[in-house]
C-alpha cells in the first residue's frame with residue numbers, strides 16, 4: 001500500500017484542481033455555477049480536513065504533541081481556511097466579484113502554504129513514525145475519502 005505522503009499529496013492535487021475550476025468560474029463570472037463549484041470544493045476540503053483531524057493527527061499526537069507544536073498549527077490553519085470558505089459563501093450571495101476574488105486568492109495562498117508544510121513536515125513524519133500501523137490507518141483514510149458523501153463531489 002502507498003504511504004501517507006503519496007495518498008494525501010494526491011488528495012492535495014485534487015484540491016488544487018478544484019481551486020482552479022473555482023477561479024475559472026469566478027472570472028466569468030457565473031454566480032450560479034460558481035456557487036455550485038464552491039460548495040463542491042468546500043465539501044472536498046472538509047473531507048480532507050476530517051481525515052487529518054480525526055484519523056491522522058490523533059495517530060501522531062503521541063510523537064508530536066497535542067496542544068502545541070506542528071499539529072496544533074495545522075488545526076488552527078484548517079479553521080482559518082474554513083473561515084475563508086464561509087466568507088466566500090457570503091460574498092457569493094452578495095455577488096461582489098472583486099471581493100470574492102480577493103478572498104479566493106487569499107484562500108489559495110493559505111492553502112498552498114498549509115499543504116506545503118504538511119508535505120514537508122507532517123506526512124514524512126507519519127511515514128516514519130506510523131510505519132507499524134500504516135496499513136490500518138491508511139485504510140481508514142482511503143475509505144473516508146472514497147465514501148459517497150466525499151467522493152461524489154470530486155467529479
Ligand SMILES: [Fe+2]
Pocket residue numbers: 049052074078114118
Ligand atoms: Fe491540513
Ligand SMILES: [Fe+2]
Pocket residue numbers: 008012048052115118
Ligand atoms: Fe492536507
